[in-house]
Amino acid sequence: xxxxxxxxxxxxxxxxxxxxxxxxxxxxxxxxxxxxxxxxxxxxxxxxxxxxxxxxxxxxxxxxxxxxxxxxxxxxxxxxxxxxxxxxxxxxxxxxxxxxxxxxxxxxxxxxxxxxxxxxxxxxxxxxxxxxxxxxxxxxxxxxxxxxxxxxxxxxxxxxxxxxxxxxxxxxxxxxxxxxxxxxxxxxxxxxxxxxxxxxxxxxxxxxxxxxxxxxxxxxxxxxxxxxxxxxxxxxxxxxxxxxxxxxxxxxxxxxxxxxxxxxxxxxxxxxxxxxxxxxxxxxxxxxxxxxxxxxxxxxxxxxxxxxxxxxxxxxxxxxxxxxxxxxxxxxxxxxxxxxxxxxxxxxxxxxxxxxxxxxxxxxxxxxxxxxxxxxxxxxxxxxxxxxxxxxxxxxxxxxxxxxxxxxxxx
Ligand SMILES: [Zn+2]
Numbered sequence: 001x002x003x004x005x006x007x008x009x010x011x012x013x014x015x016x017x018x019x020x021x022x023x024x025x026x027x028x029x030x031x032x033x034x035x036x037x038x039x040x041x042x043x044x045x046x047x048x049x050x051x052x053x054x055x056x057x058x059x060x061x062x063x064x065x066x067x068x069x070x071x072x073x074x075x076x077x078x079x080x081x082x083x084x085x086x087x088x089x090x091x092x093x094x095x096x097x098x099x100x101x102x103x104x105x106x107x108x109x110x111x112x113x114x115x116x117x118x119x120x121x122x123x124x125x126x127x128x129x130x131x132x133x134x135x136x137x138x139x140x141x142x143x144x145x146x147x148x149x150x151x152x153x154x155x156x157x158x159x160x161x162x163x164x165x166x167x168x169x170x171x172x173x174x175x176x177x178x179x180x181x182x183x184x185x186x187x188x189x190x191x192x193x194x195x196x197x198x199x200x201x202x203x204x205x206x207x208x209x210x211x212x213x214x215x216x217x218x219x220x221x222x223x224x225x226x227x228x229x230x231x232x233x234x235x236x237x238x239x240x241x242x243x244x245x246x247x248x249x250x251x252x253x254x255x256x257x258x259x260x261x262x263x264x265x266x267x268x269x270x271x272x273x274x275x276x277x278x279x280x281x282x283x284x285x286x287x288x289x290x291x292x293x294x295x296x297x298x299x300x301x302x303x304x305x306x307x308x309x310x311x312x313x314x315x316x317x318x319x320x321x322x323x324x325x326x327x328x329x330x331x332x333x334x335x336x337x338x339x340x341x342x343x344x345x346x347x348x349x350x351x352x353x354x355x356x357x358x359x360x361x362x363x364x365x366x367x368x369x370x371x372x373x374x375x376x377x378x379x380x381x382x383x384x385x386x387x388x389x390x391x392x393x394x395x396x397x398x399x400x401x402x403x404x405x406x407x408x409x410x411x
Pocket of ligand 1: 119122123
């Protein structure tokens with residue numbers, strides 16, 4: 001173990017970490033520096049391993065590879081262990097040590113899009129130096145507890161909610177809450193869909209991010225005007241699925257809150273609904289209940305907007321109509337299938353009958369009589385399917401030929 005940071009010489013220092021172990025692998029362009037125990041080191045520092053890795057990437061101008069699930073971290077190219085050790089110390093100075101007491105006791109906090117160090121040892125709360133590249137990444141992927149939605153202290157102006165007078169007093173939480181706004185900014189500034197999805201997922205670290213807020217943040221911050229485009233991307237569908245799962249009402253509320261009453265979206269609502277249905281995000285049952293006004297929307301949610309929901313429903317009529325017809329058609333197809341099955345059965349029975357006829361032929365028919373059977377099989381089944389009759393005739397004719405051949409050879 002070495003001290004945090006490594007240049008502190010006190011052998012009995014209480015803050016220690018494992019020395020970073022590396023392994024350079026590969027040749028030529030494929031050469032890579034594996035950081036074998038970065039996850040362990042990061043645990044000692046109390047930071048997500050992706051922070052120091054991205055710091056190294058920026059410092060050495062190296063492409064990074066990071067796999068949380070496999071605990072893998074590496075840099076493209078060959079980097080010396082000594083250089084990494086010094087770089088890690090710089091990272092520690094910036095993001096792990098308290099600027100005042102110099103102990104590695106800080107928690108990183110986010111306030112209004114800026115990073116703060118919150119020291120548990122001396123109580124110092126200070127804005128961090130935001131000049132390094134990875135600050136943006138930290139803002140987008142904050143450590144657990146860095147942001148937490150707390151209800152706004154100021155009560156809402158009365159004029160903002162004229163219609164809720166009769167209902168029980170709703171929470172002060174509104175979509176203008178600074179921390180919701182902050183999350184939205186972070187999500188909006190992330191242009192890579194997969195990353196935005198991860199950030200959204202990480203928001204669930206705080207229980208204050210209820211499904212309704214999350215649905216709103218997803219539609220507004222992750223998809224916004226690109227919703228339809230992103231729905232052709234499996235990543236986009238997965239993000240939607242994570243939010244829709246188990247919370248169809250919140251999902252619809254979030255959707256209506258963002259796209260409802262927006263004239264530009266009027267013609268796209270049905271398309272969006274079709275994608276939701278087709279990708280199993282919202283089931284037929286949900287749509288049925290919505291039509292019947294049987295969905296239970298949480299009317300106290302800041303995301304709830306009755307008028308927007310009605311607007312969406314009205315403009316989804318093309319889809320809802322299609323769904324209704326599709327259901328009816330499905331039933332018709334079912335019936336047709338039943339009928340088809342019946343027909344198959346009848347044909348099977350006929351085939352059995354044919355077999356019986358064949359057997360009879362083989363066992364005891366003489367050449368002359370066989371012709372009679374052919375005629376008989378035709379005449380005894382009036383109205384039968386022609387194909388079946390034809391089949392029987394062909395079978396019998398070929399047998400007849402065989403019998404004749406046999407007879408001739410035999411003689
Ligand atoms: Zn301190």
